[in-house]
Each structure stands twice: as C-alpha cells, then as structure tokens.
Amino acid sequence: MTTHSPYAAVSDLRHQFAGSVLTPDxxxxxxxxxxxxxxVDRRPAVIAQCTGTEDVRAALAFADRTGLEVAVRGGGHSVAGASLTEGGLVVDLRRMRxxxxxxxxxxxxVEGGATWSDFDRACQPHGLGTTGGRVSSxxxxxxxxxxxxxxxxxKFGLASDSLLAVDLVTADGIEIHASEDEHPDLFWALHGGGGNFGVATRLTFRLHPLPVTSLALLFWEAEQGPDVLAAYRDLVVRGVTEDLGGAVAYLTGPPxxxxxxALQGKRVVVCIGIYAGTAAELRDVLAPMLALKPDGELLTEMPYCDIQCALDDPPGLRNYWSAAHLSALPDEALRRFxxxxxxxxxxxxSQSLLVPWGGEVAAGAQNWPQPHRSAAWVVHPFGLWEEAADDAAGISWARDAIAAMQPFATGAVYLNFIGDExxxxxxxxxGRENYARLAAVKLEYDPRNVFHLHHNIHPAAAARRS
Known part of the structure; x- marks a missing residue:
C-alpha cells in the first residue's frame, strides 16, 4: 500500500467513476x-457514491493508492458509526439499491445499498417476504x-438463513460469488461475520409465502408491567405458535x-405482536394478553411492508444500544427487567425490549457462526434521545440494564444489537472456536484487515493460531 495526498488523486478517481465523489468542500x-x-460526527476525506461494482472497485483501488481507511455504508445504522471514518474513504452504496x-x-x-423498505415493497405485490430489519431504513x-x-x-429464521448467495468485492478489487457451492467457507462466514471480508454488492435471498400479516400493539400503564411481563413470558413458554413474532417493551406512549x-408522552408497557396470519387468528393467539384489558389497543391486518415501517425510529437522534441473551426468564429476571x-x-x-427467540432462530444455531442463536430470550435496551446533555444518563441506563441481567445471561451476544463494547x-x-474459524477466512480474503471498523475479526488471530 502506498500513501499519497488523497485530494491530489481525487480528480483521477472522478474521471473513472460513474457515481459522485464528494470531498469536504x-x-x-x-x-x-x-x-x-x-x-457520530466524523468527517471522511472522500465519500465515493457508487453506482455499480466498477465504482466499488475504483473506490477501493483509490483507498489502496492513498492509504485511506475504508468504511462501507449501506443503510448507515451501525450504532458505533462503522459507516463513517474520520479522514478516510466511505464506499457509499446508497445509489445501488x-x-x-x-x-x-x-x-x-438485492443490491448492496438497498434498505429493508426497498426489499419489502418489491416483495409485497407477490405475497412474498423474509425476515427483515425492525426499522425499514x-x-x-x-x-x-x-x-x-x-x-x-x-418463523423464517434470521435474515441470513434465507441467504442464497453474495457477490463481494475484496479489498484487492477481486469479484467473488459466494454460495454453498462456491467459496463455501466465505459463504459460511457471511452468515454473521459482518462486513469483515469485502463489499457486498449483491445478495440473493430465498423468499417465503407471506400472503397475510397482522399487527398488534397493546398498551398498559407502566405500573401494570409485572403482570404484563409475566403473562407474556408464560404465553411464549407454553409454546406459542412460531407464526407470532414481537416483543414486550417499555417505551414512551406515542401520540x-x-x-x-393519559398515556401519551408517559412511560407505558406494550405487547408488540407481528403475526403471519389473519387478525382473527392473532386475537386468539394473544388472548392471554387481551385478558389483561389493555388501556390502548391496535390489532389489525396490515401489509407486511407497512408493518415493517410502522414502528420506525426517527433518524437524527443520539443512540446507544446493548443486549443480553438469556436461556430462561425466571421471576427475578422479570423483576430486574x-x-x-x-x-x-x-x-x-428509547425502548427497553424483551424479545423471544426460539423456533427457527434456534434451529440454525449449529449451522452458522452464531452461538447466541440458542438463547430463549434477548434483552435489548435501545436508547434514543435528542439532547447531548442526556448522553451520560442514556448510556448509563443501557449499561445498567445489561449489568442487571448478568446473573441470567448466557454470555453470548448478537453483535448487530451492540456498539463497540x-x-x-x-x-x-x-464463541472462540467460531472466531478462530472466521479469522482463518479473514486471513484468506482480507489479510491486510482493510475492512476492520465494526466488530473486527482480525486476521492475525488465524496467523497466530497457525
């Protein structure tokens, strides 16, 4: 890798670039x-807004010539800000969607810059879908x-369980098609290993029939929390259908x-039900929760693409998230939550979420590099606030929430739910065994550790092991 002034080389990049190349001026x-x-307020030296694979290759070659650190941006939702780099190059994929x-x-x-809103709205006319993000952007x-x-x-497993193939550009500009039959080691690593191996320019998914979906939002005063939490736990533990997804959560009552x-702008406890079926079926499934006579209720059939954006969090807020994974949820854990x-x-x-796992999430626990998948529950403090003056309080709340659950935690964690910890x-x-295997894949496909900004799998771990 050689190092030259990035600004002197920008004009050359622009000449060979179909998209836009932005600098601070x-x-x-x-x-x-x-x-x-x-x-996160970082100022990259260059933002390369790519329109296709050739632009991605040109941007990575530019970074190699100039010695700039590389960040890759899709939706920009990394809570740690891995989508940006101070003084480096951002490979911005948002024009590839x-x-x-x-x-x-x-x-x-699906192109590498698409959001879940793009995905879900393309699938909706066909009555098809798959597991997607809880925030459509x-x-x-x-x-x-x-x-x-x-x-x-x-019902469907994690989003990666429906992944059939990934087209990837490595730091050296090599285009790779990873699937069960081609580069299977890399394909395995891409089921949870994140952006450690290259720039994903295209992903191919298996879709599932999803003709009817329903949404339930049941609200109670926060003081009803102990009864609501216990009823929700018992509903899940008794073996509720895998057609039901959702959570129970504390949040601010929306307007x-x-x-x-009386609940708007106040602390409330809410049961969120996302159901692959009719509203009448969902009402039957949630009968134990409805028996608690919620103070506010929305229960209706709704297109999946609309459900997926119904609970979107607004951009522009200050964020801090964390997570703990639990194998069981005894009364004391409920009390602490x-x-x-x-x-x-x-x-x-902000939201304090208690999410049930199991079903197809657990079914894939042995197939991919994610031991956390065997957890029965996930506690997810999701802090969002407006003012910098609240940073210390918001961060402390999330950390305290995880510390409180440690006696019941498995020790594993889903990394998309946390920042830099x-x-x-x-x-x-x-897990250490999977990490070592991932490091070996990293050593093969990104030995220089160019893609290192978020939850890095370091190639040196494999080099030391060998």
Missing part, C-alpha cells in the same frame, strides 16, 4: 456523511451479514389515536 458533503446515530424479485423461483436479488446488507434479527425470525391521551424499564429516559424514543464481546458474538 463539495455541496452535499455534510448530508452524505449524516448517519442514523447523531452521536435495486431489488429484483422472481416470484416463480421465490428469490430476490436499515440496510439489507449490513443487517443480513451480521445475522439479521427481525420480527418474523421465529396515536389508539393510545389513550421491569426495574430497568422503569428507569428508562422518558419521554424519549470491546474485543471480548466480539469473541462472545461467535
């Missing part, structure tokens, strides 16, 4: 460097390569007509 630069987490659906083969080919590639937790994961005015929910910043967009947490995301 260009109009649109500040908008282009804005990501979901407003706590086409989704091509083959309804007969039940497959979708999340990038398909980033979520899927990190595993891909979403509302219908208990919606189905939320009583409730205490932390009552300590959450209100009114904010240190190398031990990265290894916990895979």
């Amino acid at each position: 260009d109009a649109g630069y500040d908008a282009a460097r804005t990501i979901f987490n407003a706590m 086409s989704v091509t659906v083959d309804p007969h083969a039940r497959t979708a080919v 999340t990038g398909v590639a980033g979520l899927t390569l990190g595993g891909g937790s979403g509302w219908l994961e208990r 919606e007509e189905f939320v009583p005015a 409730g205490e932390q929910g009552m300590a959450m910043l209100v009114p904010t967009a 240190g190398m031990d947490r990265v290894i916990a995301g895979y």
Whole structure:
C-alpha cells in the first residue's frame, strides 16, 4: 500500500467513476456523511457514491493508492458509526439499491445499498417476504451479514438463513460469488461475520409465502408491567405458535389515536405482536394478553411492508444500544427487567425490549457462526434521545440494564444489537472456536484487515493460531 495526498488523486478517481465523489468542500458533503446515530460526527476525506461494482472497485483501488481507511455504508445504522471514518474513504452504496424479485423461483436479488423498505415493497405485490430489519431504513446488507434479527425470525429464521448467495468485492478489487457451492467457507462466514471480508454488492435471498400479516400493539400503564411481563413470558413458554413474532417493551406512549391521551408522552408497557396470519387468528393467539384489558389497543391486518415501517425510529437522534441473551426468564429476571424499564429516559424514543427467540432462530444455531442463536430470550435496551446533555444518563441506563441481567445471561451476544463494547464481546458474538474459524477466512480474503471498523475479526488471530 502506498500513501499519497488523497485530494491530489481525487480528480483521477472522478474521471473513472460513474457515481459522485464528494470531498469536504463539495455541496452535499455534510448530508452524505449524516448517519442514523447523531452521536457520530466524523468527517471522511472522500465519500465515493457508487453506482455499480466498477465504482466499488475504483473506490477501493483509490483507498489502496492513498492509504485511506475504508468504511462501507449501506443503510448507515451501525450504532458505533462503522459507516463513517474520520479522514478516510466511505464506499457509499446508497445509489445501488435495486431489488429484483422472481416470484416463480421465490428469490430476490438485492443490491448492496438497498434498505429493508426497498426489499419489502418489491416483495409485497407477490405475497412474498423474509425476515427483515425492525426499522425499514436499515440496510439489507449490513443487517443480513451480521445475522439479521427481525420480527418474523421465529418463523423464517434470521435474515441470513434465507441467504442464497453474495457477490463481494475484496479489498484487492477481486469479484467473488459466494454460495454453498462456491467459496463455501466465505459463504459460511457471511452468515454473521459482518462486513469483515469485502463489499457486498449483491445478495440473493430465498423468499417465503407471506400472503397475510397482522399487527398488534397493546398498551398498559407502566405500573401494570409485572403482570404484563409475566403473562407474556408464560404465553411464549407454553409454546406459542412460531407464526407470532414481537416483543414486550417499555417505551414512551406515542401520540396515536389508539393510545389513550393519559398515556401519551408517559412511560407505558406494550405487547408488540407481528403475526403471519389473519387478525382473527392473532386475537386468539394473544388472548392471554387481551385478558389483561389493555388501556390502548391496535390489532389489525396490515401489509407486511407497512408493518415493517410502522414502528420506525426517527433518524437524527443520539443512540446507544446493548443486549443480553438469556436461556430462561425466571421471576427475578422479570423483576430486574421491569426495574430497568422503569428507569428508562422518558419521554424519549428509547425502548427497553424483551424479545423471544426460539423456533427457527434456534434451529440454525449449529449451522452458522452464531452461538447466541440458542438463547430463549434477548434483552435489548435501545436508547434514543435528542439532547447531548442526556448522553451520560442514556448510556448509563443501557449499561445498567445489561449489568442487571448478568446473573441470567448466557454470555453470548448478537453483535448487530451492540456498539463497540470491546474485543471480548466480539469473541462472545461467535464463541472462540467460531472466531478462530472466521479469522482463518479473514486471513484468506482480507489479510491486510482493510475492512476492520465494526466488530473486527482480525486476521492475525488465524496467523497466530497457525
């Protein structure tokens, strides 16, 4: 790798680039460097807005010539800000967002910059879908390569379980098609190993029939939390259908007509039900929750693409997230979760989520590099607030929420749910054996560790092992 002034080389990059190349003096630069987490304020030297694979290859070659650090941006939802680099190069894929659906083969080919909104709306006319992100502006590639937790994961597995192939550009500009039959070691690693191996320019998914979906939002005063949490746990533990996804959560009551005015802007506890079936079926499934007589209720059939954006969090807020994975949920764990929910910043967009796993999530636990998949429950403090003055309180709340659950935690973690919490947490995301195997794949496909900004799998780990 050689190092030259990036600005002297920008004009050469622009000549061979079909997309746009932005530097700090260009109009649109500040908008282009804005990501979901407003706590992250980095100024790249160059933002390369790619329109296709050749642009990606040109951008990576430019980074190699200039010695610039590389960040890859899809949806820009990395809470740690891995989509940006201070003084480096951003390979921005947002102009590459086409989704091509083959309804007969039940497959979708998705470009690397597509969001889940792009994906879901392309699939909806065909009555097809798969597990996608809980926020529709999340990038398909980033979520899927990190595993891909979403509302219908208990029915369809994680998003990566429906992944059939990935087209990838390595740091050296080599184009690779990874599937079960081609580069199977890399294909395995891409089921949770994240963006450690290259730039994913195209992903191919298996789709599932999804003709009817329904949404339930049931609200209670926060003081009803202990009864609501226990009823929800018992509903899941008794073996509720895998057609039901969702969570129970503490949050601020939204200003919606189905939320009583007395609960709007106040701390509430809510049961979220996402169901692959009719509203009448969902009402039957949630009968134990409805028996608690919620203060506010929305229960209706809704297109999946609309459900997927119904609970979107607004961009531009300050974010801090973490997670703990539990093998069981005894009464004491419920009590602690409730205490932390009552300590959450209100009114904010923060959420304290308790998500059931199992079903098809657990069914894939032995196939891919994600030991956390065997967990029965995930506790996910999802902090979002407006003011920098609340940073210390918001971060402390999320950390305290995880600390409170440690006596019940498995130690493993789904890395898309956390930011930069240190190398031990990265290894916990895979387990040491899987981490070593991932490091060997990294050594083969990115030996210079060019792609290292988020939850890095370091090639040196494999080199030391050998």
